[in-house]
Amino acid sequence: MSTRHREQHKLGTVGWLRAAVLGANDGIVSTSSLILGVAASHATHQGILVAGIASLVAGAMSMATGEYISVQSQADTEQAALAKERDELGENPKGEHQELTNIYIARGLDAALAKQVASQLMTHDALSAHARDELGITEAFSAKPLQAAIASAMSFAAGAVLPLLVAAFAPLEHLILSVAIASLIFLAFLGGLAARTGGASVLRGILRVTFWSVVAMAATAAIGALFGTVV
Template identity: 50%
Template sequence: MNEQVLDVTAVAVAHAGEGHSSGVSGRLNWLRAGVLGANDGIVSTAALVVGVAGATASHVAILTAGSAGLVAGAVSMALGEYVSVSTQRDTERSLLATERRELEQYPEEELEELTTLYRAKGLTESTARLVAQELTAKDAFAAHAEAELHIDPEALTSPWQAAAASAVSFTVGALLPLLAMVLSPPASRIAVTVVAVVLALMVTGAVSARLGSAGVGRAVARLVAGGILAMAVTFGIGQLVGTALG
């Protein structure tokens, strides 16, 4: 019986100390955010340039509007991500500081709390206590951060990295419809842009669905339908405005 408890404890301790699972999760979150940022860049810029193209055939006007939209969107995405991640990081730091202080002031109570957390995961009382004691002896702060707060103190997200990743992904996505529009012949540039956008949305929809373990078909259909609707609406508004001003 004691050997069985020790075996279970060893597995639990090894699992608790694994760094790869949180690393993989973090990379998936970054990739998902990048795909969503690129998708925002594709749809918003495509809708903008198609709308301007509906109002005017001026190459300069389309390029100017598209470039301004790209820069404004990238800056907005970066700023929003920076503020969001900074707020999250400040909250995590506050929770970690509180946990560290509680470990210093109430070590016995914190050990009981850790034992309770492992019991809630399905371990017996004796095994949960042994796991809690061994993890506390090794690194009490890291053990509580992982089991209680679900935070890796060594892997807090950088607001600057998040902002840069968001801006880059948006820019990459936005460049596709902008280049498709300005590099295509005037007679076919709207059609070329629509085709390029649909294909790009199919790719981002499939990737995001795979990352989220969702159905690819429905995810792609929603993105493509939304992108086409956005371009149709802005094109119609562009034509109305162009006709009224012309």
């Protein structure tokens, strides 16, 4: 009875994990810090919630816009590189064949096998072969601006809504402490989950996220208390 050998690697999750963690972490830290700053200024409960909602919407839109522009620039660069490669294949196919052969030789194939592999791949799809092995562009990892923008906005909003919900239901006199503790719990869980999924140290991931989040929240709360209204 034959068994199929499957290897489980963490590297496949790194790309989406980094983007999701970055967006959710920004959402929690930004919104909770703003809520704490506004609350420390002795604002009303309604004013705190309005500020939190504004932070969620503005942050999500900012993340989406920034991610779209960044990834679209990458997509434009990839398309320009592919267009240039397409022209070179039309103008000098022998030179491009030799270039692909040299790539495979550098990876460990002997010259005869490298030449044969290059010939077969170029016969099948020359542009795809050069895009993948010369330029490092593949369909799975090619830039997708709209998808990246939507994912960034959603991950930010998912993170931002957590401290906002705590602020909405916590009594005003306990709001600062409730939001701070809840946000740190959310961030610790997020940092630990990301570290575990990526195969890194869970404790280190938790400490790294919570430490810098405490710094951000404390700084914003201090500013709110310093320049806020006196009651």
